[in-house]
Amino acid sequence: MAPTKQKRVAAACDILKEFGISKVRVKKAIDDLLKVYDDNWEFIEDDNYRVLIDALLEGKVEKDKLYEMMVGGFVQEVKSQKEAQECDDPLIFDIEKKRSRPKRKKGKVESPAKKLKTSPMIEKDEVGLSSGSQTPEDHDKHFVKRKNARNKKQILVHEGSMYHGNRSCSWPAENSLRGLDGLSPSEDCETLKKKSRADNNQKHHRDLLSYHMHGKKLPFSEFSFGKKQLSDQTLTDNILDFYHNDHLHFPSGEAYDYNQPRDEMPLKLMYPASHTGNFDVKENESRLLQIDHSNALEKGSHVSSSTSQCDIASSSNREVKVSLIYNTSQSDSQVPSLDAVLKNVEEKYKLYKTLDSDFSVTKLMRDVCDCFLAMASVDKALEINNTSLSKESDGTGNSGNNFWDNLISLNGLISFQNLVKIGPQIPNLVALSGLEGLHYISGFRIPDVVLTQSCRQRRIEALDVREFSTSNTSIVASSEKHCCFSAVKCFYIDDITREEEKEKISLVNSFCAEQFPTFNYIKHNIIYDKANVKFALARISEVQCCSHCSGDCLAISLPCECACMSGGEFAYTQEGLLKEKFLEECISLVKDLKEQNFYCKRCPVEMSKNKQKVEHCKGHLLRKFIKECWSKCGCNKSCGNRVVQRGISVKLQVFWTPEGKGWGIQTLEDLPKGAFVCEYVGEVVTNMELYERIVQSRDEKKHKYSVALDADWCSEDIMNDEEALCLDATLYGNVARFINHRCGDASLIEIPIEVETPNHHYYHLALFTQRKVSAMEELTWDYGVDFNDQDHHGNAFTCLCNSPLCRDQRPKI
Numbered sequence: 001m002a003p004t005k006q007k008r009v010a011a012a013c014d015i016l017k018e019f020g021i022s023k024v025r026v027k028k029a030i031d032d033l034l035k036v037y038d039d040n041w042e043f044i045e046d047d048n049y050r051v052l053i054d055a056l057l058e059g060k061v062e063k064d065k066l067y068e069m070m071v072g073g074f075v076q077e078v079k080s081q082k083e084a085q086e087c088d089d090p091l092i093f094d095i096e097k098k099r100s101r102p103k104r105k106k107g108k109v110e111s112p113a114k115k116l117k118t119s120p121m122i123e124k125d126e127v128g129l130s131s132g133s134q135t136p137e138d139h140d141k142h143f144v145k146r147k148n149a150r151n152k153k154q155i156l157v158h159e160g161s162m163y164h165g166n167r168s169c170s171w172p173a174e175n176s177l178r179g180l181d182g183l184s185p186s187e188d189c190e191t192l193k194k195k196s197r198a199d200n201n202q203k204h205h206r207d208l209l210s211y212h213m214h215g216k217k218l219p220f221s222e223f224s225f226g227k228k229q230l231s232d233q234t235l236t237d238n239i240l241d242f243y244h245n246d247h248l249h250f251p252s253g254e255a256y257d258y259n260q261p262r263d264e265m266p267l268k269l270m271y272p273a274s275h276t277g278n279f280d281v282k283e284n285e286s287r288l289l290q291i292d293h294s295n296a297l298e299k300g301s302h303v304s305s306s307t308s309q310c311d312i313a314s315s316s317n318r319e320v321k322v323s324l325i326y327n328t329s330q331s332d333s334q335v336p337s338l339d340a341v342l343k344n345v346e347e348k349y350k351l352y353k354t355l356d357s358d359f360s361v362t363k364l365m366r367d368v369c370d371c372f373l374a375m376a377s378v379d380k381a382l383e384i385n386n387t388s389l390s391k392e393s394d395g396t397g398n399s400g401n402n403f404w405d406n407l408i409s410l411n412g413l414i415s416f417q418n419l420v421k422i423g424p425q426i427p428n429l430v431a432l433s434g435l436e437g438l439h440y441i442s443g444f445r446i447p448d449v450v451l452t453q454s455c456r457q458r459r460i461e462a463l464d465v466r467e468f469s470t471s472n473t474s475i476v477a478s479s480e481k482h483c484c485f486s487a488v489k490c491f492y493i494d495d496i497t498r499e500e501e502k503e504k505i506s507l508v509n510s511f512c513a514e515q516f517p518t519f520n521y522i523k524h525n526i527i528y529d530k531a532n533v534k535f536a537l538a539r540i541s542e543v544q545c546c547s548h549c550s551g552d553c554l555a556i557s558l559p560c561e562c563a564c565m566s567g568g569e570f571a572y573t574q575e576g577l578l579k580e581k582f583l584e585e586c587i588s589l590v591k592d593l594k595e596q597n598f599y600c601k602r603c604p605v606e607m608s609k610n611k612q613k614v615e616h617c618k619g620h621l622l623r624k625f626i627k628e629c630w631s632k633c634g635c636n637k638s639c640g641n642r643v644v645q646r647g648i649s650v651k652l653q654v655f656w657t658p659e660g661k662g663w664g665i666q667t668l669e670d671l672p673k674g675a676f677v678c679e680y681v682g683e684v685v686t687n688m689e690l691y692e693r694i695v696q697s698r699d700e701k702k703h704k705y706s707v708a709l710d711a712d713w714c715s716e717d718i719m720n721d722e723e724a725l726c727l728d729a730t731l732y733g734n735v736a737r738f739i740n741h742r743c744g745d746a747s748l749i750e751i752p753i754e755v756e757t758p759n760h761h762y763y764h765l766a767l768f769t770q771r772k773v774s775a776m777e778e779l780t781w782d783y784g785v786d787f788n789d790q791d792h793h794g795n796a797f798t799c800l801c802n803s804p805l806c807r808d809q810r811p812k813i
């Protein structure tokens with residue numbers, strides 16, 4: 001028998017009590033939901049009361065809507081809405097932190113902060129604050145644009161000119177009625193209900209709820225502040241001007257197209273370089289927004305102040321003046337650091353990824369003030385009293401970036417005024433990539449950076465700048481127009497591994513229009529069914545592993561059984577680097593290709609091409625193997641003889657090479673000699689299979705991502721096809737597929753690693769540094785190509801490695 005309503009309500013109240021939500025609120029929300037879902041409890045209880053928690057958070061959203069109404073002159077209406085007061089619950093911050101959310105799909109623009117803080121699209125349209133004089137036709141256009149934008153966006157991408165930024169028409173919030181896939185703006189509550197029931201989709205439930213809560217249409221109203229004040233639209237235009245700057249053109253001459261949906265740079269809030277100089281908004285203009293928080297604050301028991309007020313004004317150069325009066329009369333009063341407040345708000349806008357079409361400066365600044373007040377009630381980090389205030393201020397009012405310079409404390413009232421400048425947030429690593437990197441950086445208040453001709457030098461300097469500037473959050477772009485001369489289109493992906501790897505691997509292209517390469521990122525090799533690779537632990541004999549060991553094999557000087565298979569010594573140091581001696585031996589083996597090559601009697605590569613008339617072997621490199629400890633060994637997972645199997649731990653970035661080699665990879669940190677960089681991961685296939693794939697694809701260029709696992713082919717006279725294997729990273733691979741070739745003095749060397757089985761047919765191909773490598777340097781590897789041999793597999797490209805040891809003496813095309 002199903003539990004009674006009373007029991008179900010009690011269970012929900014018990015759980016939400018943990019988050020500090022009162023029974024009354026939970027019961028009310030449940031009643032609302034039961035009405036919406038026709039008494040269907042499953043929807044409410046599903047996913048740990050997800051819908052219910054969302055409903056309670058929607059209350060917060062409702063509050064924001066009411067604030068909008070206050071600003072628009074609907075104060076009376078606000079006061080009459082009990083809900084607005086109830087929802088002003090600072091503990092909602094805690095809920096966001098505590099409740100677990102299912103993993104979201106990459107690229108989806110949904111943020112807890114957004115749900116928490118902003119009104120959904122429908123609400124904005126109804127209140128009419130955001131879009132100024134938007135017509136219904138405009139809405140429809142936006143609808144289509146947003147849809148396009150969303151369809152286009154598959155993974156998290158920032159695209160556009162660094163200086164322009166690009167204001168997109170983003171797909172609205174998930175809980176917006178208009179945000180539903182396949183739902184036209186005219187679809188009603190009944191349609192939503194049907195959808196919601198039919199697919200049991202949480203998003204549809206939330207949309208339905210949103211409709212329920214915000215469903216009644218309010219008239220469109222012009223947003224004005226009365227008297228002769230700057231309109232919100234003007235302020236918004238100031239910001240948008242920055243993003244849309246129509247004076248600028250892309251280097252190609254292509255004019256910036258406002259109507260194209262584009263992805264957006266998140267916002268950066270910062271202190272203007274000089275905050276005293278040019279803020280010339282007149283007194284009456286500066287009283288742009290006045291929010292009296294007193295009512296709301298009294299209701300929130302955790303907010304210690306009883307009075308607060310903020311005024312916001314904006315100048316034409318995107319500086320926004322915030323002034324806030326805050327009552328600290330109560331003893332437990334805490335004032336948060338403004339850095340923390342701005343960061344918090346930035347994070348919120350970062351999560352959006354795109355600026356909503358309802359974006360306005362007022363909204364942004366209100367977020368700043370809301371965030372300040374919310375944090376003031378919970379932030380215990382900074383104890384403000386008269387003494388600490390006077391210490392912080394040097395009395396001159398000139399100390400630059402300290403928000404609290406203008407803070408006055410009088411009779412328990414703290415009042416401060418300052419400027420916050422709004423610009424786009426540029427991910428650090430984008431700002432550092434490519435030749436233009438320094439331009440981005442030099443554009444804003446780093447006066448002592450000297451532009452040099454050498455690309456590498458520039459990059460190193462850029463890196464220094466990064467170190468310098470990260471102390472004050474992240475690098476920001478200049479809003480000054482004079483630095484826009486070098487505007488370049490930049491394509492950026494935050495993490496191509498889609499969280500497969502421990503470390504994110506970003507991708508950047510600031511040179512050309514080439515975008516994301518099509519392949520599927522995999523962290524481990526995938527074995528094709530015909531490839532003879534078997535890892536059954538039962539098949540591994542005691543002598544093929546160190547089953548008698550315990551703890552860390554490296555802690556004992558005597559080599560374990562695994563080390564014995566790597567030439568009688570551990571190949572790794574305690575720090576996880578390759579031992580100098582081992583590395584030097586590996587290097588010397590590949591140094592003189594001709595001397596060290598071995599030739600198969602019947603080469604599997606040639607056999608795969610033509611079984612009847614097998615061509616002579618083109619030669620293979622001799623290599624030293626490493627056997628790492630593994631599951632059947634007695635040692636711990638943290639044993640020092642397990643390096644490659646732990647995966648990538650260095651910071652890498654895929655970038656578009658300016659020399660014409662296509663994509664390449666660079667390290668974002670200095671690397672010592674002998675450091676493991678990455679494994680070459682792909683599909684483990686037979687040579688026959690690879691050959692068939694090449695023939696079938698009819699585009700040999702597509703199959704430039706294969707490597708033969710040929711290190712042991714010398715030991716066999718004739719091998720069966722299924723034993724001679726190779727890695728094909730064309731469709732499935734990891735970051736190593738982007739490593740370019742360099743003749744003679746490459747930074748990486750490949751070393752065969754045996755993990756699961758020591759039979760030498762199948763092994764992992766790991767890439768280690770063979771010398772120190774500086775941050776931002778391209779990582780290369782000598783493929784061992786013989787460019788003079790026309791028939792050598794893999795010599796299809798003209799070598800552009802630029803090395804003094806380049807073996808490709810053919811004229812460069």
Ligand SMILES: C[S@@+](CC[C@H](N)C(=O)[O-])C[C@H]1O[C@@H](n2cnc3c(N)ncnc32)[C@H](O)[C@@H]1O
Nearest residue numbers: 661662663704737738739740741797799800801
């Ligand atoms: C394993 S892929 C490396 C990643 C590749 N650059 C890309 O864009 O995906 C190998 C291919 O990169 C290009 N390449 C690698 N090293 C090169 C070099 N030194 N000069 C010119 N092209 C190179 C060649 O097209 C080669 O077939």
